[in-house]
Amino acid sequence: MKKLHFNTTINAPREKVWDILWGETSYPKWTKPFNEGSAVETDWQEGSEVKFLDGEGNGMLSSIAVKREPEYLSFKHHGNIINGVKDTESPEVKAWAGAEENYTLSTVNGQTELKVDLDVTEDHSGIFSDMFPKALAIVKELSEQS
Template sequence: MEKTTFKATINAPREKVWEVLWGDNSYPQWTAPFAEGSKVETNWEKGSKVLFLDSKSNSGMVARIADKVPNEFMSFQHLGEVYNGVEDLTSDKVKAWAGAYENYTLTNVNGKTELLVEMDLADEFKDYFNKAWPLALDKVKELSEQQ
C-alpha cells in the first residue's frame, strides 16, 4: 500500500469544516462521490467502531477511530468490509489491506482551513479514489463556505 494525499483549502474555520465532515446531515452530501446515499454509524468517540455503509445493500467498510482531536485530527483504521450487513474481518481479501489508515488533518493557514486527507491505498483502488476525492473535497469546501 502507498500513502496517498488529497488536499483542499477552505475559506471557513476548522470548527465549521469539522462539523461538515462528521455532521449527520452533511456527511451523506460530501461522501456521495464515493457512494450515493452514504451513511456512517458510530458514536464518534476514540476507539469506537465505525461502519461506513451505502444506502442500497448496507455494504461498505468497518473501521475504528484510532485517534481524534476535535477540530484538528481524525484517524480511522480500516478493519474489514461489510456485505449486506455482515462484517468480514478475516477473509484473505480483507487481510490484504486491513490495518490501513485514513487520516484527516485540519490546519489553520492564514485564516483559512487546510484539509489534508492521507490514505493508505492499494494500487487497485487508486483510480477510483483519484477521481472521487477531488469531487468530495469540492463538496466539503462548498458546504463549509456556506453561511
Template sequence: METLSFNIKIYASRQKVWDVLWTPESYETWTKFFACNSTMQSDWKEGGITYFYSGEGDGMISTIESLNEPQEVIFKHLGMIKDGKEDTESDEVKAWSGALEKYLLFDLDGITQLHVEVDIQPEYAEFINKGFDQGLAMVKHLAEK
C-alpha cells in the same frame, strides 16, 4: 498498499469544516462521489467502532486511532460489511486491514487547510482520486456558504 494525499484550502473555520465533514446530512452530500446515500455511524471514541455504509448497506468496519476535534481524526479500517455480514478475517480483507484514513485540519489565519491521507490498494487509486477530488470540492463549497 499505497498512500494518497489530498489538500484543499477552505475559507472557513476548522470547526465549520469539521462539521461539514461529519454531520450526517453534509457527510452524505460530500461522500456521494464514492457511493450514493453513504452514511456513517460512530461512537466517536478512540478504540471504538465506526461503520461506513453505502446506500445498499455494504461498507467498512473501522476504529478511531486518534481523535482531536476539530483538528484530527484518524480511522483504521478493520473489515467490511457485505450482504449484512461483518468480515474481518477473509484473505480479501486481510490484504488491506489496518489501512489508515486521516483527516487533518490546520488553521492558517482563519483559513482551514484540510489534508487527507488514505491508504489504498493500487487498483482503487483512480476511483479514490476522483472521489476525493470531487468530494473535497463539495466540502469546500458547503463550508464556505
C-alpha cells in the same frame, strides 16, 4: 499499499469544516462521489467502531484510532460489511486491513487547510484519486456557505 494525499484550502473556520465532515446531514452530501446514499454509524469516540455504509447497508468496518477535535481524525480500517455480515478474515480483506485514513485540519492565514492521507491498494488508487478531489470540492462548497 499505496499512500494518497489530498488537500484543499477552505475559507471557513476549522470547527465548521469539522462539522461538515462528520455531521449527520452533511456527511452523505460530501461522500456522494464515493457512493450515493453514503452514511456513517459511530458514537465518534476514540477507539469506537465505525461503519461506513452505502445505500444498501454494505461498506467498511473501521475504528477511530485518534480523535483531536477539531484538528485531527484518524480511522483504521478492519474489514467489510456485506449484507449485514462483518468480514475481517477473508483474503480480500487481509490485503488491506490496517489501512489508515487521516484528516488533518489546520488554520492558515485565517482559512482551514484540510489534508487527507489514506492507504489504498494499488487497484483502488485510481478510483480514490478520481473521487476524493470531487468529495473535497463539496466539503469546501458546504463549508463556505453562510
